[in-house]
Amino acid sequence: MQTMTKKYRRRRSAELVVLGCALLANATTFAQADNAALAELPEFNAAPASLGGSPAGSGDEFRTLDTDIQDMKQLLLELNRDLFLLEEELLFPANTQVAIFVSMDVGEFFGLDSVQIKLDDKEVANYLYTAREVDALIRGGVHQLFLGNLKAGEHELVAIFTGAGPHSRDYRRGATIEFEKGIGPKYIELAISDHAQALQPEFVVKEWE
């Protein structure tokens, strides 16, 4: 009986030790996580400010360095632009390229919310317009809604415009065009304008020649 009690006591002690270690390990993990989080804050990584004035003659060096940096930035921008154009030419070659644009005029009778495009009964674009983007369209901006590839031949484009119509009612209107895709690139414009006589918005699909 005494042996059983001793064994029981030893087992209990071992379990209490394990429990204590588990709690201690978690506390240590927190402390390390806190330190790591604090170390990542910019204030803790900032190098101390240097004291004293800059040596004589270094002003010219800094100006030259600044000019060099500006030149390199300009080169980088030009390179980026060239790369973008090359990429576009590679992904969307002229013989299969089709681009669809959205433009807006005035906008008194229609508050644009979204435009959905289907090409040959397949949805290719669904764009939600923010207030800022609608404002840009009304000011004369043109938005490239879709850029893709199409084989030569007959195709059908369906554009669905959703927004707020006259008297702020929900408005949903579709426009369809069948076009011939030739050898060169095809540009199609979806023009939203106000039809003053009918007091309704007008949705016209135009092909650019």
Added chain:
Amino acid sequence: MTRLDFRTVPTRLAVIGVALLLPGVYGAGAVFAATGLTGAIAPDFVLKSVSGANVRLSEYRGDVVLVNFWATWCGECRTQLAELNEWQATYEGAGLRLLAINLDRRWTDMSKTAAALELSYPVLHDAALEVSQLYEVSTMPASVLIDRDGVIRDVIEGYGRRQDADVLERVRALLRE
């Protein structure tokens, strides 16, 4: 109610297990997760807000943005949203913008809760869960902290009072940059 019998081995093992899991339940409710998104440009998205306007993330470039993912069935989410309301009021002038993205299926559930909480910042609906997948959201609530250059600086999973103070300090640090 049955009393726990600490003389039995299963009970003692259960107590040790609880001790190991304890930090996950209290005090460490929020975790700064080091996901693959941290340091990357925040993926752009556009969603419809409860007010009917479309909101695009990239239009907030230049401000510090906190994107919070929530759902009506998440109690901690509602607590956090109310707290974020105070942050918006305090730091809006300094350039803090909050976006609350709801992941409920039904619009009505989201709009009722948003109206009840009287949130002062845009509440967006991600019914298709596209944005939450884009941001690899796996816990609710989850917040993504984006700096003025559009870079994701932190992903915070969960909600806890102590970590909330840390998150606020990080927000303040970004506002100072």
